[in-house]
Amino acid sequence: MSANDNTSANQTDTAATSASLAFSSLVPDVILDAVESSGLWSDSRIYPLNSYENRVYQVGIEDGSPVIAKFYRPERWTEAQILEEHTTLLTLKADGIPVVAPLEFEGKSLFCHKGIYFCLSPRLIGQHPEADNLDELYQLGELIGQVHQQMSTTPFTHRISVSPLSQIDEAARLILSNAFLPEKLKPIYKQQVAKLRQMSEARIQKYWPIQLRPVHGDSHRSNLMLHEGQFHLLDFDDCQNGVAVQDLWLHLTQTENPKQQLSEIIEGYENYLPFETRELNLIDVFKSVRVINYAAWLQSRWSDPAFVKAFPWFGSEEYWLNHLNELRNCELEWGNISR
Incomplete structure (x- = not known):
C-alpha cells in the first residue's frame, strides 16, 4: 500500500469515527442546523421519537407542519442503499400506495450533515393496528x-x-466471541442455536423460493399506522430482497391458533398477488432468526450510550437465562403454524 493509500484510509477512518461520535451525541443545535440546511426554518421545537437503530425527531417548522427528521446510523447503509430505499418510497407514493415518503428539496431526498446522512418526511398522526382485530388484519x-x-x-x-x-x-x-454471555451458559447457547440452525436449514432446503422479491423486511405493528381510515406502511429502513411471508408473519399474535389470523391476512394479500402457502413453513425460520438476532443486535450496539440507558438489563445472567428459554420455545413451537 502506498503512502497516499494509507493517508486516504486514515482520513476515511477519521471521518467515520467523527460521524459515529456526532451520531451518538446528537444535540439540538446539530439537529436544527441539519433541518435548516434543507431550506426549512425551524421553530426550535424538537421531540425525540422512539427509535434506537437510527435517531428520529419531530421538529417544528415556522408557519408549517412539523417534519420528521431521520438521522441514519453511520456505516450501516451505503448512500446507494439509502437512495434505493427513497426511490422505492417515492415510487410507491406516486402510485397512490399509502406510505410515508421522504420530502424532496430541489430534487434531493437525502442530505448529509457532519458526516451523518439524514432525510425529512411529513408527520403522520394516527394509531397502530389492534393486535387481534381480524378486519384490520385483512386490511394489512x-x-x-x-x-x-x-x-x-x-x-x-x-x-x-x-x-x-x-x-x-x-x-x-x-x-460467543464476547464476554456478555456468561461462560457457563455458552455451551447451552451453542447447542440450542446449533439445533435451531439445523432445523432452519432443513426447512430452507425444502421450501425456499426459487427467486427472492423486494419486501419491507420489518413490517411489525409499530411500522403501520391507521391515518384517516387508511393504513400506512412506515419506515422502509430494512427493505431488502426477501420472501413474501417475512412481511406477514409478524402480525400473528395468537400463538395457540394463528390460522384464523393467517387466513385474514392472506385473503387480503391475494386481492393483489397470489401467495405461495408453502412459504408458511418458513415462519419458524424467521421467528428463530429474529430471536437470535435481537440479542446480537443489543450486544453490537452496546457502545452506543442510548442502548445502555434503554436496555440496562442486557448482559445480566437473568437476561441470558430468559434468552435461552426463548430459544427453547422456538424449538418447542416449531411447526405449530404450518402444521
Whole structure:
C-alpha cells in the first residue's frame, strides 16, 4: 500500500469515527442546523421519537407542519442503499400506495450533515393496528399485497438479500466471541442455536423460493399506522430482497391458533398477488432468526450510550437465562403454524 493509500484510509477512518461520535451525541443545535440546511426554518421545537437503530425527531417548522427528521446510523447503509430505499418510497407514493415518503428539496431526498446522512418526511398522526382485530388484519394483508405488487416490478440492486443461515451464524459468532454471555451458559447457547440452525436449514432446503422479491423486511405493528381510515406502511429502513411471508408473519399474535389470523391476512394479500402457502413453513425460520438476532443486535450496539440507558438489563445472567428459554420455545413451537 502506498503512502497516499494509507493517508486516504486514515482520513476515511477519521471521518467515520467523527460521524459515529456526532451520531451518538446528537444535540439540538446539530439537529436544527441539519433541518435548516434543507431550506426549512425551524421553530426550535424538537421531540425525540422512539427509535434506537437510527435517531428520529419531530421538529417544528415556522408557519408549517412539523417534519420528521431521520438521522441514519453511520456505516450501516451505503448512500446507494439509502437512495434505493427513497426511490422505492417515492415510487410507491406516486402510485397512490399509502406510505410515508421522504420530502424532496430541489430534487434531493437525502442530505448529509457532519458526516451523518439524514432525510425529512411529513408527520403522520394516527394509531397502530389492534393486535387481534381480524378486519384490520385483512386490511394489512391488502396493503402489503399492494406494496409487494408494485415493488416486484423493480428488484433491489443495492439493498441486501435475506440469508437466514448467515444471520444465525453471524449472530452466534458475535455472542460467543464476547464476554456478555456468561461462560457457563455458552455451551447451552451453542447447542440450542446449533439445533435451531439445523432445523432452519432443513426447512430452507425444502421450501425456499426459487427467486427472492423486494419486501419491507420489518413490517411489525409499530411500522403501520391507521391515518384517516387508511393504513400506512412506515419506515422502509430494512427493505431488502426477501420472501413474501417475512412481511406477514409478524402480525400473528395468537400463538395457540394463528390460522384464523393467517387466513385474514392472506385473503387480503391475494386481492393483489397470489401467495405461495408453502412459504408458511418458513415462519419458524424467521421467528428463530429474529430471536437470535435481537440479542446480537443489543450486544453490537452496546457502545452506543442510548442502548445502555434503554436496555440496562442486557448482559445480566437473568437476561441470558430468559434468552435461552426463548430459544427453547422456538424449538418447542416449531411447526405449530404450518402444521
